[in-house]
Amino acid sequence: MQERQRRSFTEEYKRQAAELVVSSGRSITSVGKELGLRDSVLRRWVEKLRQEPAAAARRPTTQATPMPADQAAEIARLREENERLRMERDILKKSNRDLCRNPDMSFRFIEDHRDAYPVRLMCAVLGVSAAGYYAWRERPVNARATTNAALLAAIRQVHQDSGGRYGSPRVHAALRVQGRGASRGRIERLMHRHGIRAIMASPRRVRTTDSRHGLPIAPNLIERHFAAAAPNRIWLADITYIPTAEGWLYLAAIMDLFSRKIVGWAMRDHMQVELASSALKMAIQQQHPEGGLIHHSDRGVQYASQDYRAILSAAGITASMSRKADCYDNAPMESFFHTLKTELVHHRQYETRAEAQRDIFAFIEGFYNRASEHPSVYVVEEKRVC
Template sequence: MTTKRRFFTDEFKREAVALLESSGRPLEHVAKDLGIQPSMLRTWRRRVSGPGGPAQVPTKQAPAPLAAGDQSAEIARLKRELDRVRMERDILENCEHFLGASEMRFRIVEDCRDEYPVRVLCDALGVSPSGYYAWRTRPESPRQAANRQLLDDIRRLHADHRERYGAPRIHAALRAQGRTVSRGRVERLMHRHGLRAQRPRAFRVCTTDSNHALPIAPNLLDRNFTPTAPNQVWLTDITYVPTAAGWLYLAVVLDLFSRKAIGWAMRDHLRTELPLAALTMALQRQRPAPGLLHPSDRGCQYASAAYRKALKSHGITPSMSCKGNCWDNAPMESFFGSLKSELVHHHRYATREDAKRDLFGYIEGYYNRQRLHSAIGYITPEQAERQAA
């Protein structure tokens, strides 16, 4: 396939060399900015600044002075040429890591044709417009048709989960629907079409007050995060949600086996009543046998007499993490991280009631019943609990 030869005026060459000499930047960097090959700029520099000193690029005839109207037309032409060079540079910078066979370059032209002219895209990527249009009118191959259908399914799942799913969960969801597709193929399609999970950086405010003289339970869990059945280990912790009306505090009890949020409570305070309400919900829903292990941090709420009394009355053994070590409660931290990055950080709540509605919908309607969890084999917490029953 022949590549169309690009044309540069003598003035463009002189200005390119002048930019190189005045900028003090490496030749390769200047060439990349202008969308040309370094060898071309090197040749132009030799012609302009040869051994005998500065010289002009040979021209057939010295240009005559331009009239006012002709000057405006020439300036407009130079602006168009500069815009074209800038577009080519932007295209190469955005697509350099994709460049490969002509098939891939044609796909880039197809994806970017609404943003840049087709001819500019083809020139920048080193393919001909006629080749692109010939590729575009070819009959769709079975592989292309399969990829198009797969991409539709990926986009549907991505939208259904409010852009919370990346390639691993999208792949697991497709497999659960009976689609035999490799994870690498899903990753390539998502990367090519800009589909990714939303993961803003979380900002953590500590809600733990461990500066107290209340009894501290030993660390019995000791990072053993692999129970063999539900209702053996219940994790718990408290986090915060910002609203315009002030903080909303959320306490959650998590079954470590299924990663299901089995108890939760939301209040505008951090008193013991908050985590106690979450524990009460979990006890009412699960009705565990005595001997359950209940890890928490060293917060005063969990060390309080009321909380310890509730645990003792149900035969539950408390366990507290080491001081200042979040890894002892890592699955609970992971749950709050997902809740913040997938929900809270995408909203600005005017009232605590607004936040409560969203949190309830996420925990009960999405996390427990729809969201595939990587730690339990990409199934939902509800499925994990049912399979163990």
């Protein structure tokens, strides 16, 4: 029986995992389960982080001055009013007015959201009576409605577990893995009826590849054949960017084409060779690849540099590069970056690079790498000259 390979972690990985516990306030057990780590291992990393002076300096030390009673009462009243207005806005946003033109659909919406909003408030916003809703609720439920209710609960769970990132195709795929035989059309109709949709956003554009250099260019060894027979046969590499209030944060990533998992990554405030080589070193340290591995990238100066080629050579890895100005030659990596941005980055406003690093680390290691399957349809951003 083959012995299970022991996981190896870089210092950057350890620090990001500990930061995720400290900054989020979540328990070590919760974060450890998300990242696939033992509590004892993660606790040791957290204790090391907390011993650092910088971590202690970030803890709040001042106490707030007591507020006058009348001012506190007014603030409480305003907060209550703001909360009511927020709930009304959310109800209008979540309810599809076309679906809620008849009372039955309005009652269905109220039933689905009764744990989140007051029933009478939803009735007032949707223009139906509370008495009518309660009468509707007492009617006998047929078998189809019961089945739909169970399926809807499963859809909501998958959607929630994905952080709201899954649309109907990926929800359908996840439910199929669970053994549920509902058709994609039925899942799509239920999601549409109940306002369950994937978060999406339009990407910003930045050039991340500089191929205007005289360094050696490797031949294209994969020719858009995006399949591998086993792990550590083909790795794909690329660099992308994340906006923060402090400036750009750059992410270099290495993907194993067989599993579609990100086996190496690094985040810096620059796009120099050290960024790309750090991601490569992490992948080598964690995967321990044997001979015959192909490393495919674009023609960027980072991947063509002498230092990067030396790391590849020392590990027995063969370099491969895309054709000039052709993002589709590295489509799976482009698709991963598209997923990262549309499902996470474009729905955040990062004040600091450290905040973005923690969020991206949690996405890669806690969500993306632990997903049961990844899309086989590639989405390439029209973002740059490759």
